[in-house]
Amino acid sequence: MTSNHDPSILSPDRTLPPSNPPSQKTFPFPRDYHFPPYFTRQPTLTTRHAQLQKWSSLILSYCRYHKIWKLSLADAIESDLFWNKKLGKRLSREDAREVLEFMRKEGRSEAVGGKDGSVFWVWWRDPEEWAGLIADWVDDTAQKNTVLTLYELTESEATLSQDFHGMDPDLLQKALSILVKRGKAQVFGQEDQQGVKFF
Amino acid sequence: MSRKGVGLAAFDRSRLTSAQYATHGNNLRTSHSTSLATQLSVFRSLLQQFAQTHAKDIRSNPTFRAEFARMCSAIGVDPLASSSGAGGKDGGGSFWAQLLGGSVNDFYFELAVRVVEVCGATREENGGLIGVKEVRDRIMSTRPEGSAEITDDDILRAVETLKPLGSSYSTLKVGHKTYIRSVPKELNTDQSAVLEAAQVLGYVSVSMLMVNLRWPRARAATAIDDLVSESMLWVDKQCDEYEYWSPGFMLEVQDEGSLG
Numbered sequence: 001m002t003s004n005h006d007p008s009i010l011s012p013d014r015t016l017p018p019s020n021p022p023s024q025k026t027f028p029f030p031r032d033y034h035f036p037p038y039f040t041r042q043p044t045l046t047t048r049h050a051q052l053q054k055w056s057s058l059i060l061s062y063c064r065y066h067k068i069w070k071l072s073l074a075d076a077i078e079s080d081l082f083w084n085k086k087l088g089k090r091l092s093r094e095d096a097r098e099v100l101e102f103m104r105k106e107g108r109s110e111a112v113g114g115k116d117g118s119v120f121w122v123w124w125r126d127p128e129e130w131a132g133l134i135a136d137w138v139d140d141t142a143q144k145n146t147v148l149t150l151y152e153l154t155e156s157e158a159t160l161s162q163d164f165h166g167m168d169p170d171l172l173q174k175a176l177s178i179l180v181k182r183g184k185a186q187v188f189g190q191e192d193q194q195g196v197k198f199f
Numbered sequence: 200m201s202r203k204g205v206g207l208a209a210f211d212r213s214r215l216t217s218a219q220y221a222t223h224g225n226n227l228r229t230s231h232s233t234s235l236a237t238q239l240s241v242f243r244s245l246l247q248q249f250a251q252t253h254a255k256d257i258r259s260n261p262t263f264r265a266e267f268a269r270m271c272s273a274i275g276v277d278p279l280a281s282s283s284g285a286g287g288k289d290g291g292g293s294f295w296a297q298l299l300g301g302s303v304n305d306f307y308f309e310l311a312v313r314v315v316e317v318c319g320a321t322r323e324e325n326g327g328l329i330g331v332k333e334v335r336d337r338i339m340s341t342r343p344e345g346s347a348e349i350t351d352d353d354i355l356r357a358v359e360t361l362k363p364l365g366s367s368y369s370t371l372k373v374g375h376k377t378y379i380r381s382v383p384k385e386l387n388t389d390q391s392a393v394l395e396a397a398q399v400l401g402y403v404s405v406s407m408l409m410v411n412l413r414w415p416r417a418r419a420a421t422a423i424d425d426l427v428s429e430s431m432l433w434v435d436k437q438c439d440e441y442e443y444w445s446p447g448f449m450l451e452v453q454d455e456g457s458l459g
Contacts, residue, residue, distance in 0.1 A: 031449050032449055034449075035446075036402070036438075036442065036444060037434055038449075039435070040437060042434065043427065043428075044428050044430050046430050047427075051433075088437070090437070
């Protein structure tokens with residue numbers, strides 16, 4: 001707590017959080033992101049809860065914006081998501097993990113492969129919602145009873161405008177298996193050349 | 200010597216004069232009250248006329264609304280005070296409700312609901328103490344484009360309307376800023392001083408308080424710790440000395456950003 005720098009309320013050399021807006025092309029970070037204590041674990045329980053909720057919604061909108069389905073903790077803490085370089089503040093690995101754990105309890109994230117993993121699914125849409133989205137698209141484009149390859153579904157130009165374009169293959173499997181369970185789709189074929197037929 | 204009579208008749212005379220004074224006084228009072236009543240009814244109808252002609256302006260133009268409210272309070276009419284208790288058979292709502300068919304009143308009640316929403320939604324992050332400006336910004340940001348502007352004055356008036364509910368909503372002035380307090384919590388003078396200091400740069404530190412307020416370390420640390428435990432300050436540990444930030448600053452920063 002002690003320091004020998006000269007603290008003064010009116011000292012002019014202190015930099016305030018950046019006030020210039022981010023350029024249009026980058027993700028528009030919320031106001032909280034420019035608030036220095038946002039990156040420090042708050043000791044008061046209620047404040048902490050508010051903080052976790054703010055982080056949760058930031059991560060969800062960040063991942064939605066960048067179409068991130070799987071968030072690697074190691075990579076993320078080096079990225080601007082958890083590291084505000086202008087402010088010189090960053091979220092520690094432990095704190096970031098706690099946020100994701102908080103999101104898991106809210107049903108908005110899930111560890112990929114085991115509890116101790118450091119890669120997380122971020123459900124800005126959960127598999128159920130993805131399944132619904134894909135089924136709706138098939139419906140809208142009248143492609144029921146036609147066979148599509150999984151590659152077509154997520155990588156072809158036809159789905160460019162869809163949120164599930166470029167979707168993580170593992171997640172696609174999850175979503176499709178939900179549709180299969182409902183009897184709305186059938187997946188067949190080998191590893192690399194899978195196809196799907198919707199009913 | 201006294202020019203008053205000294206005989207017994209003096210008693211009669213004085214009784215007579217005081218009786219005359221009393222009747223005259225009564226006459227004056229009645230004539231005053233009737234003329235006042237006339238004036239009042241004329242004034243009332245004029246005010247009513249004015250309010251009706253300008254109902255739209257009152258609703259949509261914040262400056263106009265504030266001026267109208269100021270005019271009412273200058274002449275001792277509290278437009279928001281409910282008259283339902285003392286009112287006659289037609290006195291169902293407040294003065295404005297009677298005048299404007301409820302539109303202005305509703306405006307403030309609706310606004311009050313929004314204020315309560317904002318206070319509730321942010322209570323965790325600010326301990327139930329939020330600047331009027333922040334409340335206004337939050338409400339404005341959720342309103343559709345082009346909807347009527349609201350002012351700080353409107354927000355304060357809306358908070359006033361919550362009073363009859365016996366709610367814990369009140370306003371509080373710290374330094375140059377007015378806050379809305381939505382939890383029944385008193386700030387002691389030290390805490391107010393810290394909050395005021397935090398308005399300058401958005402944050403305070405223990406040594407800042409020691410230097411600027413000439414407080415001993417323990418006093419500064421206690422005041423800060425109290426505010427932190429009330430969620431009224433957030434701590435930033437990623438600096439030489441811990442900095443304690445006012446959550447209201449979160450919103451202000453964003454403001455500057457959106458303007459720039």
